Amino acid sequence: ETGVTQTPRHLVMGMTNKKSLKCEQHLGHNAMYWYKQSAKKPLELMFVYSLEERVENNSVPSRFSPECPNSSHLFLHLHTLQPEDSALYLCASSQASDRESTWQGYTFGSGTRLTVV
């Protein structure tokens, strides 16, 4: 039990489908993140939410649409994806703290393995 739960674990979708990835944490964290992990590439930060507000959007295509309804839940809505979007999508959470010296880093979920066909 990592404290951050992602569903589904695996998803296969066609290019015309609409689906959503879900992330849930009950660690009391107030910042949540979406990362994309493609084969042989560094982890790519997609979105950052802090206190339920989006604070970063790293030039992600509009076919990816995040939603953070509360501090415990984060969604990634997908539509009209491309085969190159196939990857492991990782959610993470952390405590957004003013006290830098106490920041403990991220807690990650196990990811959703997405295949676009």
Next chain:
Amino acid sequence: AQKVTQAQTEISVVEKEDVTLDCVYETRDTTYYLFWYKQPPSGELVFLIRRNSFDEQNEISGRYSWNFQKSTSSFNFTITASQVVDSAVYFCALREVDSSYKLIFGSGTRLLVRP
């Protein structure tokens, strides 16, 4: 610009060998934080260590040790007497102070420990 380089894409060792994973970083900040994470086949990244830029003491935790060299911008990770369960992808990451809690990751090193 901030950047993390893990030059070793894959390392293969035999059980009980020692292995060092390299990490070199670039940053313009004088205060920053370095991390190592382990990603087993199950997928989730597991936190191993955090090091502050103002604390250059090396650290040992069981079979794991970390060598922080500010002069060479390196934060290397050594596993002593490796075990099969150490097989995973290991990521080094950097966070600058004013980065909205954003971690920049290296591309990872895949470690295979053979019996």
